[in-house]
Amino acid sequence: MAVLKTYLLLLLLCIGADVFAVGGPVKDTAAVNKLNKLAAARFSSDPDTTFYYASQAINIARKINYETGVADGLVQAGHVDYVRGKSEAAVKCFDEAIAIYKKIRDNSGLAACYLQYGRMYNILADYSQALKYLNMALAINKQANDEYALTDSYKNIGIIYFSQGKLSEALDYYYKGLFIAVKNHYREFSADLYNDIGVILQNMEVYPNALEYYKKSLAIYEGTNHLQVLGILNENIGEVLVAQHNYEKAIVYLNKANNIAKKQSDQDGLSSVYTDLGLCYAYKKEYPKALSYLDTSLRIAEKYKIVYNQAYAIIGFATVYNMQKDYRAAYPYSVKGQQIGARLGNLSIRVNAALELNKTLAGLGRINDAYKALNEYLDLKTKLKDNESIQKLTSYNFELSFAVKQRLLAEQQHEKDLLYKQNSRAQRLTIMIFLVVIMAMVVITGIYYNEKRKQQRVSAVLAHKNSEILQQKADMDTQAAKLNDLNTLKDRLIAILAHDLRAPLSTLRGLFGLLQDDSISHEEMLSMIPDVLKKLDYTSDFLDTLLFWINSQMENFDRAAKCFPVKEIVARETEHYYEQAQGKGITLIDSVPQELNACADPDSVRIVVRNLITNAIKFSRDKDVIEVSAKRDGENILISIKDTGEGMTAEQSKKLFKSKVNSKTGTHNESGTGMGLLFCKDLIEKSNGTIWVTSKPGKGSNFFFTLPSADKVNMAASENPVQAVAS
Structure with missing residues (x-):
């Protein structure tokens, strides 16, 4: 992580250098906008990076008094905060952003902030607050006719209704969003909504159809860097496989989801996956491992106030203790699970809580209470599998299939019309181009012929000149080599003369000096004459030898x-x-x-x-x-x-x-x-x-x-x- 932060800092410095080198406010705001876009793009794969980019954008925007940049950065930072379980920090970010958006009348930014507020309150199980903010975002997006933002609003409102156990209403909003997503080719929204519909089918225990929707979503997201969504899909598929008693395969998917949640510090995801793993190991009768996972899940959910996951983990404890027939240990968890489920209003939670409470009371011998819990379980189960929801699901699927087919037929007809028009234009254009090309070729051929003749004449002149220059260069190289050889010969000759003639000549000079000064007698001079003659003979012989050596250096020396x-x-x-x-x-x-x-x-x-x-x-x-x-x-x-x-x-x-x-x-x-x-x-x-x-x-x-x-x-x-x- 330290290496990543260093890399990001260097990237930011590069951006900053580019900005401040120009020095204009337009460039400054462009850099802030770029950082906020990077923050939004990296959330699904790396929330830490999102928070880093958002923080830098906020700092720069505050310095240059760029309010839109500050608000956009606060929304991104708040998003990361509530995913990490820091809801109080997120509220501060969102409230400041809302104040800025209202001041500058930025309705688009205001809607995006309301949307994040709604998502946060869903995690905190405050559904009334969540619906309040999401409906405010929906109203703004409808007024702006922003279909992309509308799709996001419908999807998130559907999630709130699902969390409340209102499956029929949830389906209404899911399919509203899905129709828009399919019409406009919003692939990621389509994948998200397939997943959400799959969750409803899973809760209705229609597992094959749920898997079908999950796999549709996974096919769109697989190979992308949207790690958070991939984690959710792997967890959902794992839960279906647990329900189908395919525990080994379920563990593979759940571990994938767990690794992604750890990597992203997604406390909500971690808590949920740990409960799933605990239940999976319980069904495999590995109770110590199951209890360990459930304990970890509950501690995370309580620490970060993720109420839905608290209920899910508590009911998980009741399930494991009931399986071990330790009904006394199961009882407090069963009661607490029922209480939280009633407060949440989530049908799935309430059904599971009623079922485990029934098992616990029956095990404790409290038959009348167990009977009441059983009746509650059956009533809730009936609501969960409400025919209205199934009918809506069937109807919406039919409408969606029809809409998709209609869109495809319309696209095919449009493509045919375009192709016909393009072909007609292309034929006329081809004829015109053909005529122009022929005329151009005639002109170009004439020009080319003339230029070729000129080039040939110039090439002939250049070749002749080049040949002359090369010959001159060769002659100069030969002369230079000869001069160099002569210079070397001169140096050698002087060196030999200095080396071998100095001593004899010095001797003669000394002798003649003595004679001139009358320093020696006639007899002494006569005694020296043989030696002097000998040296003269030697010197004469040396000169003959030297002349011979000089001749040996000549090229024609034989x-x-x-x-x-x-x-x-x-x-x-x-x-x-x-x-x-x-x-x-x-x-x-x-x-x-x-x-x-x-x-x-x-x-x-x-x-x-x-x-x-x-x-x-x-x-x-x-x-x-x-x-x-x-x-x-x-x-x-x-x-x-x-x-x-x-x-x-x-x-x-x-x-x-x-x-x-x-x-x-x-x-x-x-x-x-x-x-x-x-x-x-x-x-x-x-x-x-x-x-x-x-x-x-x-x-x-x-x-x-x-x-x-x-x-x-x-x-x-x-x-x-x-x-x-x-x-």
Whole structure:
């Protein structure tokens, strides 16, 4: 229920937001009217929701001084109050609403309020007051010629006469309402009146006909959200089944009615159903359960002053105790039931009270009193089954059937006349439409042909332009790719020059600086000349290699792979960098065996070895060891440059060959470009090899790369000489 209230509050806030966003009084009153309509619509399925909507409508209407909205909300709130047994609160709501309706001269609202007042007094068994208000509502509705409201008035007046035991008068009003409902297709009113007539038949003990009327009503309401009416119908069917001794089936219907009454907090319905269940279990000889249901029923009826249900429950107690032959316990209930029945004037109650009192007195041995009670029972029973009521019922049924048939025949004839007129008009209209369509088709065809020709010409021009644009885009993409490749080549060239030429040139610059300053003697200079020449030779060789690598990046470069001893290249590079390593206190070891021959571009391999050795020196410390080794690995030669220097993390290792990295400074603050290893990867992959690294921080790094062995290439050449020549 809390979730439902939250939902309703959100809905109300949405309505309020819409209202106050506009800010006009017309919108405010429209919102109040909408809330009151929602309240009325939800009563049958959820009285709590009705009360919530009505309360909100009253609050908003009071704020904007909208009197009609206040009165309509009060009628809805009062309706919920008296169904819940709060008759005093209902009277306050109705009295205020009546005062407002009279002030603003709203006769329709006044009639609706009188109707609710009458219904409330029926529950309270104050039939004179009930008839007073219902007849006032009837007079207003007759004057307004409001057939819908008239039907409701006739139905409710019939209920009052039934409650008084005046079955003949009740039938008069029921059928007045039913004729109007059938004529105007008021389905729900028709269903309600079928149910009311069924109740009369049930009281007259004409059970098959009563069930027929109940089922007619149920067929209309089934599948709707009118839970209150569905509860009443299920209870009535259950009562008939009890009278026919079909107790198990009766319990099913009564439990359905009980669940609906609980859901709606319908105290009247709950009290009535509990009495029915008590009697049903009594007939099944389950007396404790029967007494428990009757006790619950009586407590509810007394608490909410539902007099009819009090009498019904009290007579139920007398019935159960008589069945158990506990006549002393039955006696006070029998007497009290007779007293309330006499006060109510309801024939059904009085008949049942007289019957149970007769049984009780006979059981107590009070024969004369029992005989009097029996005579009273027989007299009342005769009145209940009054021939006048049966004759009226038969007559009304005949009239109703005739009226229904007449209405159906009139409707069928009217439909035939309408159909004939519609067909005549339709034929003329069809001919005119046909002619218009033909003319329109001719015009549209001409327009379409001209437009199609124009469209074809425009499409041809657009297709040509589109083709030109696509070709231009393709040319621009090709040029952009070439420019990008050239830019990348430029970056790589600058990086290599910065990486590998800085050290030799710095050495030469230092030497010439010493000569210029006369800082060294002639003999010292002569002793340095071999080393300088050696560095110049190396630099010249490096430039040749660099130019070769630059050529390798060109599209038309024809790679000339050949077989060579791995030892030769490694020895030359380690010899060149031996002095640089020794200057940092690093031991550089060449462990490559003489017999290993690889097949690749030697200059590319030399660049790779040089880069890996200089990197190892850069990140090694005093007393660290750099070892270059090689071995056969299947059909490849595996070359390793291992150092015991600083090492790196796994995350750093993953980035080395993927993109340009931010180069760290070496152990003696040597700098780098961060591009050297990318070039190495490029050269090795062009030589059909792979390159990778393993490293641990503080323990050094080990770079590996593979090259195809000479044996592998020679074997491939012998198997496919044409392919070998091509490669």
